[in-house]
Amino acid sequence: PPKPIDKPLRIPIQDVYSITGVGTVPVGRVETGVLKTGDTVVFEPSGKTGEVKSIEMHHEPIPKAEPGDNIGFNVRGIAKNEIKRGDVAGLPNAPPTVVSEFTARIAVLQHPTAIAAGYTPVFHVHTAQVACQITEIINKLDPKTGAVLEDHPQFIKRGDMATIKVRPTKPLVIEKVSDIPQLARFAIRDMGMTIAAGVCIDVVKAK
Template sequence: MDERKGVEGRNAARDKPMLPDSSAQPTHAAWQNGGDGLLSAQLTHAALADCAVLIVAAGTGEFEAGISKSGQTREHALLAYTLGVKQLIVGVNKMDSTEPPYSQKRYNEIVKEVSSYVKKIGFNPASVAFVPISGWHGDNMLEPSKNMNWFKGWSIERREGCANGVTLLEALDSILPPSRPTNKPLRLPLQDVYKIGGIGTVPVGRVETGVLKPGMVVTFAPANLTTEVKSVEMHHEALQEALPGDNVGFNVKNVSIKDIRRGNVAGESKNDPPVEASAFTAQVIILNHPGQINAGYSPVVDCHTAHISCKFAELKEKIDRRSGKKLEDNPKFVKSGDAAIVDMVPGKPMCVESFSQYPPLGRFAVRDMRQTVAVGVIKGVEKKFVAGGKVTKSAQKAQRSK
């Protein structure tokens, strides 16, 4: 779980690699709360998480503001689902500030409203743990609260087995570690790149598919740079191999911190290495746009850890958002509620993949006007193969010795 210290310390902590929680499960959770200023970081953390913890405020007026059409509660739940987080815990916070305090009626109202919305997004409410809490007073955080004797606990139903408990910690312990695709080629989107004294350049990110090992020769896209991995660490411990789900730092030789950046993707150079995308075709659902979207629209696309302006080059088809059936060829525009097949062109070099091959690199959110206006799934990628990319001396040496 990401151990950020709350909103006050967010600038220092929000982009650090996620830290393990102290509970039993080796999973990662992204806390979803706060204002617009946190959304960029939350997109990254959501893309790294196995479970989202959605914190909603129970105070009078606060919940209503969050669940409104432009509210953050809706935004965060939607982002989590879009970015592939399929497990959700809802903490109904500030129960001490309801009227009257610790009101069962208020809690039930909120559960009903949030259940309805998360169901529309795609979550199954029966598999969501709802926990009434007070973060300030500690109610139902680690131990059952004496202020809410009416709460008999949460229970969730899922194919992998049911679970139940009372506290938020117990809900976190019920998170299922997802299966990890180790047999696929390596894909590791970079969350950040650090320069560490005495070590050198250290990219940081989560292994999405495949395996990362010391001695492996990797290619970064769209930087088109190939080098050798000298060492791999997780939580300050050296690893012989990093598996999908591991948030790691790895040392690369002969690479400047200016050569690679957040949003680049690392892959094994000899096993379907990542390549820059010159264009891609996506199925896009327009969620919340005040007007019409025409060809030429250029919002920001958040895909894995990349945040790049992309142009809607061509609106190819309008489709039924549930069945996928074609409704209209070459629509002149799309609007809120519509789904479409769109050809998209990145405004700057970008690496994405088709959802069918590499799901974590094939889903995205479209952001404009400080909100998510659409979500999408990539159907196909036009790759830009460029000869003559930089190959470091350490990579050349490693390749000769193999």
């Protein structure tokens, strides 16, 4: 498939290094869009902005980075402690979406009992790991057809597919699957296992 270079830039940050004589160097994989030397980038949810001085891949300088590239890029104007793993870099004209709430479709893979509203497991979205509360189970779906089986069920369990409302306990970047599918997918983990997998279908922006 063609690389999603026409979509807005999204680079989930894996690590941030401070290199003597160079400065702050975030490391991550370009999921969508293109990053070029000289670009101004914004990191969300940290809200920090800086200028890209150089880009490296496999210890070689490159003028631009495209989807699939694992890169380190030197950013001027940002201290190492101002950004962190789980931040997403984008361009200021189409910044990463920080949500206060989102709607998702999930498939429950395993759970010892049942999942009800109020459950607050850890959502793994790109490089972020954030505890999120399932505030509402909107409906239960037929896993084969996607048809609604039941509205507002009390709980869902292993093997069920459902639409849920989710409220992160702290700022989180996630995108709608219709906009940027690469940043819409997530796993829900609890008790040392993957409870569910899902995609974000709608967002309420935090700002």
